[in-house]
Amino acid sequence: MRLRIDDMTCDGCARAVTRTIQRLDPEAQVAVDRPGGTADVTTKAESEALVNALTKAGYPAEVLAA
Template sequence: MIFRVEGMTCGGCARRVTRAVQALDANAAVAVDLARGTVEVGSTADATAVAAAIAAAGYPATAV
């Protein structure tokens, strides 16, 4: 699943988003593309839960 994520500007942002998703699903594969403002997540977790976890880390997320 792919999410458009607002506010990511650096490697620290990417790490925070990755940690937020992996706190929800420790086995999740997370690929952050800062240039496009997207995050691709491979997880068994529900897309709504993943978006909520990213948002809770401070980055509004919308499934694409």
Template sequence: MQFQIDNMACGGCARSVTRAIHSVDPQAKVAVDLPSKRVDVVSGADEAAMAAVLEDVGYPPRRAA
């Protein structure tokens, strides 16, 4: 799954996003591309659960095109 997170601006933001995703699935593979503000996640977890936890920590995602 891919998310676009427009307010992700720095390494700290990327770490927060990664921690949030790992709180749903500790085994998830997360690749953050800060310049494009895109996050690629390989996980068996529900996409809605991932989106909800990102929203909860202040990084509202939208589906990447």
């Protein structure tokens, strides 16, 4: 799925986004495009759970494509 993720301003933010996603699914594959503000994620986790976890971590997110 592709997520739009706000407030990723540095590489540390991109790593935090990846860690947050992998806490929900340790086997998730995450490709962050920090300048574009998106992440392509292959995961077994529910999209709603990802959005909620990222938002709680300070990175408001929304699903662009499933």
